[in-house]
Amino acid sequence: MRTPTPRKKNRALAPAELEAFGNELDALRARTVASLGARDARYIRNVVKAVRYTEVAGRGLLFLGAFVHGVLVPAWIAGVLLLALSKILENMELGHNVIHGQYDWMGDPQLNGRTYEWDIAGTAEAWRKTHNFRHHTYTNVRGLDDDIGYGLLRIFPEQKWSPFFLLQPIIAPIFALLFEWGVAIQDLKLGRWLQGKVSAKQMYRKFRPVGRKMGRQVLKDYVLFPLLAGPFFLPVLLGNVVANLLRNVWTYVIIFCGHFTTDVETFPRDVIKNESRGHWYLRQLRGSSNISGGFLIDVMSGNLSHQIEHHFYPDIPANRYSEMAVEVREICARYGQHYNTGSLPRQFGQVTWRILRHAFPSRPRRAKPLVRSEAGA
Numbered sequence: 001m002r003t004p005t006p007r008k009k010n011r012a013l014a015p016a017e018l019e020a021f022g023n024e025l026d027a028l029r030a031r032t033v034a035s036l037g038a039r040d041a042r043y044i045r046n047v048v049k050a051v052r053y054t055e056v057a058g059r060g061l062l063f064l065g066a067f068v069h070g071v072l073v074p075a076w077i078a079g080v081l082l083l084a085l086s087k088i089l090e091n092m093e094l095g096h097n098v099i100h101g102q103y104d105w106m107g108d109p110q111l112n113g114r115t116y117e118w119d120i121a122g123t124a125e126a127w128r129k130t131h132n133f134r135h136h137t138y139t140n141v142r143g144l145d146d147d148i149g150y151g152l153l154r155i156f157p158e159q160k161w162s163p164f165f166l167l168q169p170i171i172a173p174i175f176a177l178l179f180e181w182g183v184a185i186q187d188l189k190l191g192r193w194l195q196g197k198v199s200a201k202q203m204y205r206k207f208r209p210v211g212r213k214m215g216r217q218v219l220k221d222y223v224l225f226p227l228l229a230g231p232f233f234l235p236v237l238l239g240n241v242v243a244n245l246l247r248n249v250w251t252y253v254i255i256f257c258g259h260f261t262t263d264v265e266t267f268p269r270d271v272i273k274n275e276s277r278g279h280w281y282l283r284q285l286r287g288s289s290n291i292s293g294g295f296l297i298d299v300m301s302g303n304l305s306h307q308i309e310h311h312f313y314p315d316i317p318a319n320r321y322s323e324m325a326v327e328v329r330e331i332c333a334r335y336g337q338h339y340n341t342g343s344l345p346r347q348f349g350q351v352t353w354r355i356l357r358h359a360f361p362s363r364p365r366r367a368k369p370l371v372r373s374e375a376g377a
Contacts, residue, residue, distance in 0.1 A: 010286065011336030013278075021335050022278025028327055029313055032320055040317045041106050044094070048110075051090045058083030062239040063229055080239045084246035090119050091251060092302025093318070099124050100132060102317045122184030123213045130187045136314050140259070140266045140287030147259065148266060150175070150182060151191060155260045155354045157362040168359045176252040177245050184210055250300070254291070257347040258307030260354055261289040263340045284311040285332065290325070290341035297344065298322055308339065 013021060061079030095118030097103070103111040110116075117124050130146060138144035142158060149155050152175055154165040175182055188210065193203045221244065226237035265286045275283070291297060291305040298305050303318035306325050310318065332339045342350075 010338050013282065013335060017335060018276065018278035018282065020278075021331070022276065022281050024331050025281050025312060025328070026277065028324060028331075029316065032313070032316055032324060036105060036317065040319060041103075043319045044098075044103050044111060044317070047089060047093050051086050051094055054082045054086035054089065058086055058243070059225060062236050063232075065235065065239075067229075067232060076235060076239060080242050080246070083239065083243035087119060087243060087247040088250055088300060091247060092254070092304065093299055095119070095124070096302050096304075097318045099127060101315045119217075120183070121180045121214050121217050122186070123209055126187040126210065127183070132314070136311065138272065139284055139311055140264070141269060141272060142266050143269055146186060150186065152182075153355060154358045156266045157358060158266050158364045159358070161361045165359050169356055172355050176249045179248040179252040180244070184214060253344075253348055254301045254304050256351045257291055257344065258289055258304050259287070261340060261342070261347050261350040262354070263338060264289055281312060282337070284308070285337055287311070288340065289347060290339075291344050291347055292341050293344060
């Protein structure tokens with residue numbers, strides 16, 4: 001049996017080092033913001049075109065596969081893959097990044113982070129709350145970051161164990177297939193309602209905008225477009241279902257690889273007390289992991305292959321992360337900080353092991369200090 005990869009050690013930083021660490025990363029941000037311009041606008045507009053063209057081509061091939069005898073299977077498969085590609089690009093490289101406000105500086109109302117609505121069951125408004133605010137502010141802080149296990153999975157030994165987690169090797173793949181629906185209901189906090197802490201009336205009010213968005217998505221993908229195929233309703237319906245499932249699984253894999261690999265750490269609530277900018281950067285670094293693979297994996301992941309850089313700079317256009325990563329990695333090395341990266345199979349293998357291992361009781365690891373006193377320098 002292959003032995004687990006040893007955990008990389010991070011050096012605790014003295015307060016003066018921590019301040020300098022934060023200043024260097026802030027300076028990189030400032031230089032990047034000052035250089036934003038035409039090439040960034042051109043890039044995101046090309047992404048918009050790619051989303052549109054692949055959707056039209058995908059839906060067209062689905063219809064072709066349904067109507068034309070003899071080419072059904074290859075055309076249907078190609079249509080599913082192109083439609084899934086369109087949905088992945090829209091969710092990852094377009095929707096996620098636009099909703100972060102990465103392109104607000106362009107002044108384009110179609111790319112405004114406060115008004116953009118994406119092609120997914122959950123509302124952009126709920127995502128701004130659960131992701132843009134809670135997750136990015138309290139990354140991996142236990143009890144504050146709801147993305148730690150999404151209320152379903154025990155991925156870190158610091159999470160309290162219960163017999164329910166024995167089911168997570170089964171729950172995890174189901175969650176992957178239904179990921180957009182899990183994201184859609186995340187902010188509802190259904191557990192509080194089931195425990196009687198929230199009334200049915202309060203839950204109904206919270207659910208109404210989510211329910212409307214879910215209804216629109218179901219109507220579009222599972223009623224309207226299949227009906228346009230007439231007697232070939234079922235093949236087109238099935239194509240839409242499979243495209244959405246592929247998008248959901250891919251999104252799940254990318255997000256989990258960015259947050260739950262072996263070297264990722266979680267933190268107690270008191271870590272954010274009087275947290276400085278440098279301290280915040282250090283927490284983001286130790287709560288993130290990257291995926292290596294080049295341009296294709298960058299685009300297909302919405303550049304969340306650079307999760308470290310995204311956690312550092314969530315409102316910087318994501319197409320800049322690959323060039324920023326060169327300097328970020330060099331800064332981390334000079335301050336003795338592990339830059340967590342690896343191939344997609346390697347990172348997802350670590351995630352899978354975590355899900356399997358922590359389904360069973362496990363002891364919390366010894367907490368590693370982020371900061372040391374000047375006297376210990």
